[in-house]
């Protein structure tokens with residue numbers, strides 16, 4: 001059943017969702033900045049960092065950057081860290097590389113992964129690109145060990161570029177002494193800032209358009225309220241915008257006001 005507000009405004013799909021196709025991603029200045037650093041690190045076989053608050057658009061920007069790589073030439077390997085141990089990371093990596101292994105031995109997993117990476121680069125002539133999302137959840141000992149993944153016996157070629165994305169403490173983790181071997185390979189980093197008021201307006205209209213509405217539904221003051229209430233963070237802006245649409249539809253009002261945004265914000269934490 002379609003929610004009331006979708007019918008009321010005539011949306012062709014749910015607005016302000018996380019489910020965006022790569023060509024629906026808005027190419028903001030932040031997305032471009034991430035993509036430039038991504039390309040630079042990938043070309044050098046080095047490491048880049050993308051930091052920012054939760055919901056600032058890190059994963060989306062990386063998805064956009066990744067989508068531009070030619071699939072025959074590159075092999076993206078996307079890992080979302082969770083528990084934070086090195087073993088978990090190696091297991092996630094081996095499953096992404098479609099390796100069938102039941103082993104829980106770190107050394108064996110590492111050997112298999114390295115072999116698979118060499119098979120990609122030398123056998124299939126594909127360049128692997130490793131993206132580790134939510135990397136700020138990884139434990140310190142992971143940062144101390146991870147550089148071994150990029151080293152191949154008797155082969156000094158930089159074969160495995162890595163892009164780390166995470167919250168701001170990612171940088172602190174890399175500044176520890178034990179992380180130096182990994183940190184010394186970082187060639188670029190980018191911090192996603194809160195977006196400006198004018199970009200927020202573009203952003204809101206962009207999401208409306210994806211959902212089939214090409215006229216601005218948000219009054220100027222509603223845009224300002226979403227900008228302020230979200231702190232310029234996109235995921236929170238999505239929730240505020242959708243909540244405000246619901247409040248306006250409830251009152252059968254076609255233009256969303258700052259008051260509707262206020263009602264929406266009372267539902268969020």
Ligand SMILES: Nc1ncnc2c1ncn2[C@@H]1O[C@H](COP(=O)(O)OP(=O)(O)O)[C@@H](O)[C@H]1O
Pocket residue numbers: 016017018019020024025026027028031052053054055056057058059060061234235238
């Ligand atoms: N460039 C963009 N274009 C359109 N929507 C975006 C863009 N960046 C972020 N978003 C929206 O904001 C939400 C949060 O972004 P996300 O990349 O998941 O943030 P983070 O990874 O920093 O937590 C996404 O689900 C998407 O709806």
Ligand SMILES: [Mg+2]
Pocket residue numbers: 058059060133134
């Ligand atoms: Mg993310």
